[in-house]
Amino acid sequence: MLTIVSRMDVMNRLGRAMADPTRSRILLTLLQQPTYPAELARDLELTRSNVSNHLACLRDCGIVVAVPEGRQTRYEIA
Template sequence: MLTIASRLDVMNRLGRAMADPTRSKILMSLLDGPSHPAVLSRELGLTRSNVSNHLTCLRDCGIVVAEPEGRQTRY
């Protein structure tokens, strides 16, 4: 069972993740279906490293799931 402090930590991380406009755009794109960071970066006009960093944040917060596909990762 989570303590109040750990619940607050989870809520704070989730709030921070959802508050960023770029992460919101990434999530909106992923609503259409799974995608790879390179595809998302082209669609959103962002660098691949920027998209990867945002996806890492979203994954660490439990908002998206990463599925390895060979040398690539699908979210």
């Protein structure tokens, strides 16, 4: 069971993740279908590095999961 402090930490991380407009755009795209970072970068007109950083944040918060597929990694909503 999570303590109050742990719950607050989870809520703060989730809030920070959702507050960023770019992460919101990534999440809306992933809600439609799982996809790859390169496709997200192309479709959202972002750099791959920028997308990777945002995906890492969303992954750390438990919002998205990375699914290895050979040499690529597909991202989807957790």
